Amino acid sequence: MRRALALASAVVLAAAFGACGGDPSAPDSPPPPTSTLDAADTTALDAGAPDASDAGPAYAFDLPPGFPRPRVPADNPMSEAKVALGRRLFYDKRLSGNGSQSCGSCHQQSLAFTDGRARGIGSTGAAHPRSAQSLANVGYVSTLTWAHPQLRELETQALTPLFGTEPVELGMRDPADVVARLRGDPVYEDLFPRAFPETASPFTFENVPRALAAFQRTLLSGWSEYDKHIAGQASAFGASEKRGLELFFSEELECYHCHGGFLFSDSVAHAGSTFFEALFHNTGLYNIDGNGAYPADNPGLFEITTNPADMGRFRAVSLRNVAVTAPYFHDGSAATLDDVLDHYAAGGRTITTGPHAGVGSASPLKDELVRGFTLTAEQRVDVLAFLRSLTDTRFLSDPRHSDPFAADAGP
Numbered sequence: 001m002r003r004a005l006a007l008a009s010a011v012v013l014a015a016a017f018g019a020c021g022g023d024p025s026a027p028d029s030p031p032p033p034t035s036t037l038d039a040a041d042t043t044a045l046d047a048g049a050p051d052a053s054d055a056g057p058a059y060a061f062d063l064p065p066g067f068p069r070p071r072v073p074a075d076n077p078m079s080e081a082k083v084a085l086g087r088r089l090f091y092d093k094r095l096s097g098n099g100s101q102s103c104g105s106c107h108q109q110s111l112a113f114t115d116g117r118a119r120g121i122g123s124t125g126a127a128h129p130r131s132a133q134s135l136a137n138v139g140y141v142s143t144l145t146w147a148h149p150q151l152r153e154l155e156t157q158a159l160t161p162l163f164g165t166e167p168v169e170l171g172m173r174d175p176a177d178v179v180a181r182l183r184g185d186p187v188y189e190d191l192f193p194r195a196f197p198e199t200a201s202p203f204t205f206e207n208v209p210r211a212l213a214a215f216q217r218t219l220l221s222g223w224s225e226y227d228k229h230i231a232g233q234a235s236a237f238g239a240s241e242k243r244g245l246e247l248f249f250s251e252e253l254e255c256y257h258c259h260g261g262f263l264f265s266d267s268v269a270h271a272g273s274t275f276f277e278a279l280f281h282n283t284g285l286y287n288i289d290g291n292g293a294y295p296a297d298n299p300g301l302f303e304i305t306t307n308p309a310d311m312g313r314f315r316a317v318s319l320r321n322v323a324v325t326a327p328y329f330h331d332g333s334a335a336t337l338d339d340v341l342d343h344y345a346a347g348g349r350t351i352t353t354g355p356h357a358g359v360g361s362a363s364p365l366k367d368e369l370v371r372g373f374t375l376t377a378e379q380r381v382d383v384l385a386f387l388r389s390l391t392d393t394r395f396l397s398d399p400r401h402s403d404p405f406a407a408d409a410g411p
């Protein structure tokens with residue numbers, strides 16, 4: 001299903017960006033280098049010269065302490081006007097076929113840009129097989145969505161929710177219709193030329209995903225109590241959080257191997273990165289047939305690569321703001337962080353009844369770092385306290401990221 005989606009995006013991309021011949025494998029922008037995915041966990045994808053992706057040094061990102069600059073494609077430099085345009089487009093329901101949804105419907109700021117649902121529901125009511133992801137720090141994500149090794153640019157990703165048909169999300173059909181709906185709106189008539197001053201006709205569809213991407217690159221989150229603690233500032237990061245941090249980074253729990261670094265994720269790329277790391281892991285959530293099978297609508301990386309070893313492998317998503325992004329995992333199958341810890345403590349999830357029954361801990365495809373461990377009641381409280389300390393309340397209510405159509409919209 002994701003393959004079909006990816007293909008649909010490529011077709012739209014080719015159409016929208018003016019590639020000739022309609023060959024979905026030959027969009028205007030060069031296709032990513034061929035992936036050399038194998039059974040190993042590390043896959044380095046050459047991203048070319050590091051500085052090629054860092055355009056727009058003039059733009060002043062409001063970087064959290066210790067964060068590197070996000071990657072910015074050379075052909076889509078950042079500017080305040082472009083971010084303002086992108087913010088408005090992100091929240092504009094005219095970007096859905098029936099006018100009922102915007103990007104912001106499934107990516108709500110107060111929930112760190114998730115929607116609180118186990119699985120997304122599109123504008124026509126269609127259920128998405130997967131859970132809407134947080135967009136906090138999404139400009140640093142090396143491969144976008146839950147399990148797609150080649151989807152690396154926000155400019156490309158936006159085409160899937162706009163035009164995807166399996167499932168329908170925003171349900172737009174025609175790039176020209178997107179522009180037609182926005183034309184004549186004085187705010188857009190003003191913003192498009194200011195956002196794209198270098199082009200003679202700035203009010204085009206191609207500039208819609210570009211502006212959306214620019215706005216999303218400003219969704220920076222790194223001002224949590226944990227960050228204040230690391231920076232040596234006064235914070236609510238107390239003894240329990242500190243013990244939890246030590247457990248999180250311990251060889252017994254192993255969390256940090258996959259959720260390490262400034263994003264608490266091992267799938268990160270920034271302006272200084274010299275190569276892409278595309279990492280995907282099977283954490284033993286399912287083992288339907290004893291051979292490690294996941295439900296048919298969510299086989300993970302396997303869906304793209306068709307390599308049997310990739311069954312059930314997903315991206316280790318960032319744990320920043322994780323306390324507000326429930327329910328958890330690609331299919332929202334864990335309701336609480338307690339449930340998440342139960343899964344890891346057992347070294348894989350056991351499902352006793354129903355079509356998905358199986359013992360995840362016995363999966364032959366499970367990552368060897370998901371081994372299981374024992375936590376005392378106090379240690380469990382500590383790990384949870386640490387995870388909650390990653391919530392950045394400033395980010396969740398930052399007026400710069402809020403809905404400009406709301407009555408109490410920020411500047």
Ligand code: HEC
Binds near residue numbers: 002145154158162
């Ligand atoms: C119907 C709900 C819905 C709508 C509307 C929606 N999204 Fe999403 N979004 C999702 C889901 C579900 C995923 C996970 C997709 C997957 O893994 O296949 C996702 C993933 C993403 C990601 C990847 C994040 C990451 O960490 O890799 C980005 C970026 C994103 N959406 C941006 C957008 C933008 C921009 C729009 C508007 C053009 C939009 N979304 C509209 C549900 C939605």
Ligand code: HEC
Binds near residue numbers: 255281316319
């Ligand atoms: C082998 C790598 C690996 C290890 C070790 C690991 N994780 Fe994960 N984590 C993942 C992957 C991959 C996912 C997504 C899995 C999925 O949805 O199928 C994930 C998802 C999560 C989520 C859900 C996030 C969300 O927004 O849905 C939480 C919370 C989490 N992990 C916490 C932890 C904690 C706590 C530990 C240590 C006890 C840990 N992880 C150890 C790879 C790992």
